[in-house]
Amino acid sequence: MNRYRWGVAAAAAASVAIVNPALAQAQPQEIDWVACPEYLGYMDRGGLPADLDWQCGEVEVPVDYADPDGRTIPVSVSRIPAEDQARSKGALFGNPGGPGEQALDFWLPIEESDGPGARLHEDYDLVAVEPRGLSYSGGVACDAPVTAMMDPAAAYKACMETDPQLVQSLTTANTARDMEVVRESLAAENGGAGAGAGGAAADGGTMDYLGYSYGTYLGATYATLYPEETGRFVLDSAVDPDWVWNEQAAQQAEARKQRTDDMFAWIAAHDDTYHLGDTPLKVFHAWKGITDEELSGGMNLTPPDAQMGDLPELVRPVGAPVLDVINATAEPRARADGAVRVLTGADNGRATSGLTGTTLNAAGSREMWPVVARRMQDIRQYGAGTLAPGTRMVDPPQLTTDDVLFTAVTCNENPQSGDPVQAALAQFNANTGGNAYDVMAQQARGGADCAGWPASSAPVPLDGSGLETKPLVLQSQRDALTPYPGGVELADQMDGVLVTVQGGDHGVFGRGNDAVDEVVTDYLVDGVTPQPQVLPEAQIRMPLTPPKPAPLPAAENLDAAMARGFSAASDAVTAAAEEVDQAVAEATGAPVAQGDAAQGAQAQDAQADVAQAEGAQAEGTAAATDTSTDAPDAAADAGRTGPVAQAVDEAVDRIGAALGVQ
Structure with a gap:
């Protein structure tokens, strides 16, 4: 339906x-x-x-x-x-x-x-x-939470039980x-x-x-x-x-690896703008220092090749052999670092900078490269947000065929069975710090993308x-x-x-x-x-130099800042409710209740932001009073276009101001 x-x-x-x-x-x-x-x-x-x-x-x-x-x-x-x-x-x-x-x-x-x-x-x-299969074209809700989309077998079972004919x-x-x-x-x-x-x-x-x-x-x-x-x-x-479809996903992962290194090189070439490093390797380490702290530890990648600019000046005259050694050992050193992170649990970071996801999206368009560089700048200057311990998704929404349409189409017509050797390599490399893009490619060739979702037709x-x-x-x-x-x-x-x-x-x-x-x-x-x-390729249209961002709280202060923000928002909501109640009472002739909410709002009189809110409340009450003598059947109209509507608009503005939303 x-x-x-x-x-x-x-x-x-x-x-x-x-x-x-x-x-x-x-x-x-x-x-x-x-x-x-x-x-x-x-x-x-x-x-x-x-x-x-x-x-x-x-x-x-x-x-x-x-x-x-x-x-x-x-x-x-x-x-x-x-x-x-x-x-x-x-x-x-x-x-x-x-x-x-x-x-x-x-x-x-x-x-x-x-x-x-x-x-x-x-x-x-x-x-x-x-x-x-999308919502506007026959899509259906499947009997599972949306998190089931991460498991092809679970998504297949839930949607097939709902509507097998449509799914196939x-x-x-x-x-x-x-x-x-x-x-x-x-x-x-x-x-x-x-x-x-x-x-x-x-x-x-x-x-x-x-x-x-x-x-x-x-x-x-x-x-x-x-x-x-x-x-x-x-x-x-x-x-x-x-390549339809396992090999297509594998080739994409390998191409992303190359394109990510292209992005690091581009950012390094614009070091006079971003100051993130003047070589691809320096930019990579700046990037890695941020993503290592993200949820699930970001991505373990093999660094780009070192260049002369990565060596101390005294070493550069004889640097060629040194570079050969550094670059020849880059992959095993990255693997060792990744393995340590896996074994010690150091890959369970709580940062919510979003840089890993932004990097993945940037593989498809150079218009995203300035976005990645600017995001790195902001994080280095102001810090990244952190997820509070124990935070999780509560009551996730229901899975629909919208959520699984990519999997449904590619798996329904996937003629390629998974390669067990590639599946084993993917598991080994994931557990021992292998390059994340290599792991993605091996998982695709191993059949992970359609595990438990059988083909229903041939391409x-x-x-x-x-x-x-x-x-x-x-x-x-x-x-x-x-x-x-x-x-x-x-x-x-x-x-x-x-x-x-x-x-x-x-x-x-x-x-x-x-x-x-x-x-x-x-x-x-x-x-x-x-x-x-x-x-030729197009020029990047995204401005390289962004407007100066508004100062953000450092990562360690985000929890306190959020608490202050929620407190201000709560005060604004309380005052807004009082104002709307007052306007409704004046418009309809009903008495105004004076309960705890009103007392709580009055207790904030000494705060500057609430004092500003009181001024708006007074204006709303005056507007309501102006219409209190209207005929009773005009009260409903007042609720739509008169003092009540005005009170609601002012309340929304006040709450938005408390939350920092224009």
């Missing part, structure tokens, strides 16, 4: 036509377009331009395409119509990757100068299909088939000829597509299943179809030989999330054109790289298929 609906009736149930026994397909449906709900993710990022028409709707799709007359689920779709409908080329579908990433707000923001939507909004209706249907091929239902419905809506005149979409409503990361594999699967409906496809940062063998237009494959040379060989292999299997991009950013179109954006726009809008080529 879909837990979140638009609040409008879905389209009428679809009749079904058998295309062939293996790929039965729901027929086109009339989509009831409404404004997308405001609680979708993008609303948390600043809202939308007032004139933007962001539409959402649903189609009904079979849970099992081999049984098209059986059970169906609603799959959500969003659309932003082209700015100029007269020149629109029809629908351009998009997917952000994952598996499991929400797609409905894929094309937002439109109003900014970059981003894929801003480049293509004038020429296309921008469409995104929410993958099945969560595959790339079925998501591609859902996209085809949407494509057919849009084509039917526009008379079978797309939304506008001309372009690829006008010829029978074929699909044009932009997909990032896993979205490349989804797009290639669609193009294999529906070659005649495939138009211009851009596959950005490609999954290697021969679709990709084939682009029947495509009229060659797909455009974009791939960074040092991409840490989808390593470069994946782009080479996907372009080969799909008979596509590979455009290589220098550097290692993951997802290169619409990210401020003018050379890449021009190639993609020419391909999608004008139908110009490029030649294989190498393009």
Whole structure:
């Protein structure tokens, strides 16, 4: 059962036509377009331009395409119509990757100068299909806490007991088939000829597509299943179809290791800005000094190679042999340090700096590298927060298919059984201080990612030989999330054109790289298929020098600071409750209760911040008094727009001020 609906009736149930026994397909449906709900993710990022028409709707799709007359689920779709409908080329579908990433707000923001939507909004209706299994597309709650997502076997058991048919249907091929239902419905809506005149979409409503990361594999699967409906496809940062899925995760871990060293080198090259060390090794040790104190001890990594700048000046004239020895022994020395930490329990730190997670995220984009460096600066100057002893998650939320969709898709179609030798190596290295990225790779090859979650289907063998237009494959040379060989292999299997991009950013179109954006726009809008080529990487747009941060309490003082903060917040809440009670009483004529809460608020009169609160309270009471002689039936209106609403607003402001929230 879909837990979140638009609040409008879905389209009428679809009749079904058998295309062939293996790929039965729901027929086109009339989509009831409404404004997308405001609680979708993008609303948390600043809202939308007032004139933007962001539409959402649903189609009904079979849970099992081999049984098209059986059970169906609603799959959500969003659309932003082209700015100029007269020149629109029809629908351009998009997917952000994952598996499991929400797609409905894929094309937002439109109003900014970059981003894929801003480049293509004038020429296309921008469409995104929410993958099945997410909340807006048939997702269900499983009978387990969300912490079960860390264990594939536990997640599988909980979700299979809830809805086995849906869980086993969560595959790339079925998501591609859902996209085809949407494509057919849009084509039917526009008379079978797309939304506008001309372009690829006008010829029978074929699909044009932009997909990032896993979205490349989804797009290639669609193009294999529906070659005649495939138009211009851009596959950005490609999954290697021969690595699905254990080897893909292993290759990613090994590429992250290389890219993390690239980040240390970049920070060292900007030592005049960050002052964290002028060699990669110095930056590494600054990083390690912070992450070693984090929960679970951060990550044990082999340090980058030492350079002459790491040696004392007196040693540098004869430093080459010394460097050889240091670098040759770096891995065993790091392992020894890690082993000591494991054996002594020193890896159970309580720091909550978040630097390890930030570092992992930074592997995919150099825009995050200044963020890592600035975070290190702040921690060195102000300290990192610490988790109080005994702190734990209380009553964790319920597990849903949203939480396990990545595992569900990759494990349902994972043809690779785990290698027991790699599993044993992973356990050995984890217990003896091995490099964390090596352990991740060995765990993936050992089958840990799908342990206890059996495959339910086989991946679709990709084939682009029947495509009229060659797909455009974009791939960074040092991409840490989808390593470069994946782009080479996907372009080969799909008979596509590979455009290589220098550097290692993951997802290169619409990210401020003018050379890449021009190639993609020419391909999608004008139908110009490029030649294989190498393009430069984009410049980092994130400011290297941040605004001076507000002083933060040192780590050892955080507990006291939090206690003071909670005390101030409690006082503000107490005073706010008094004010709102007073305003309600004045508006309705009811007596005001004078209890402990009021006395507690009055006891804080000597404090400066509460004295300020009293002034606001007096204003609220006066406002309430002004309306106390109104007719009784006006009291309800006062609760919405009069003194009560004013009192509530002032109370919220006061509590926010106490918490330091604007």
